[in-house]
Amino acid sequence: MSQKHSVVICDDHGIVREGIKQVLASNPALEVVGEAANGLEGLALISKLRPDVVVTDITMPEMNGIDMTRELTKEFPDIRVVILSVHSRKTFIMEALKAGARGYVLKDSAGEKLLDAVQAVLDGDSYLDSPVAGHIVDEFVKMPSASEPAAGGGGETLTDRERQILSLVVEGFSNKQIAEKLFLSPKTVDNHRAKIMSKLGRRDVIGLVKYALATGLVDPDTWGR
Template sequence: MSPKHRVVICDDHSIVREGIKQVLASNPGLEVVGEAAGGLEGLALIAKVKPDVVVTDITMPEMNGIDLTKELAKEFPEIRVVILSVHSRKTFILEALKAGARGYVLKDSAGEKLLDAVEAVLAGESYLDSPVAGHIVDEFVKMPSPVEPAGGGETLTDRERQILSLVVEGFSNKQIAEKLFLSPKTVDNHRAKIMSKLGRRDVIGLVKYALATGLVDPDTWGR
């Protein structure tokens, strides 16, 4: 039996922490190994138990979730962070991503999206809730972005463009595999080739490329 992935929850409301545990319990491969009501308490707990993933709110006493994420990025860069917050303003979202968060989910859709986000970041992906993705698009369309691939200049195949469009829409490798009737491993291989061809290292870079090349429509994507 494969070892379970370990999760720590940081939120100052006990009822929210309990709800998160119930959502994560639907995946038998996940184990909640600790919870904290504040950022400093969470940092001390994380240093002790060394989880694979941290699910954290932004607004917390002593240390907020963005500052906690920054500390984790410095001290434990291998730990993935998923932000679960009521804040949908792009300033919060961008700060969280800059701090090192790999996922961002709004609390009002947590029941549907949180488990997908945790599974995605464990698979080495990033995850943005759909309304969150819309705000990121709004920010990026204001910025110049190179249209040409930053890698070796190779063009994408039709299948790679199809997978790229699903990636930037926020689908995980597992979900893409189900939609296209492929194995998750095949999708993972395609995704690696896409990143290599385009010279992008993360989903944000893929979003910028997709917007610049017209692969996705900035007026409707993420809405």
């Protein structure tokens, strides 16, 4: 008899975490061992707790769910990630899967789908919500043998670090604040920033914000709070 499978939940809204917890509770083989409100918190918690599965939102302050997933699967390839998001756009799904997520469920869907997804990734399978699966199929059909899709739309691909810093810039943090947050020199942040702008062909912060909103790096709905 195998013991319970541990789950960590990441979402910036308390009510949503509550909902996920309650949904997962209906499967007695699952145990929620921790919760985090953003990607950075999540990473810290997960590397401490080493859960079997992580259920995470995409749009979160500090660090988004996709960047977190990317870090996570790099360091702990055994941990399965299920993305639970409001976004059904192809770019999100592609990014999430490339980052290493094995499950993708829309928040519109019933709780049962989340349970199925968690079960699937625990079995080593993948699970895509049906509207999501449709988009992915479209994508592969359209792709002949492309080398690099260069997701993010703009032109060049940003590195992990660059995306992370970009999202902090767009949140409104200054170079100095970002440097303190990430334990870097302000000069390093400046350099990353310059690289980002050169890659994206933008000349100011507003251009970066537009890029971030257009590509969904930040959520247009909750960003403007």
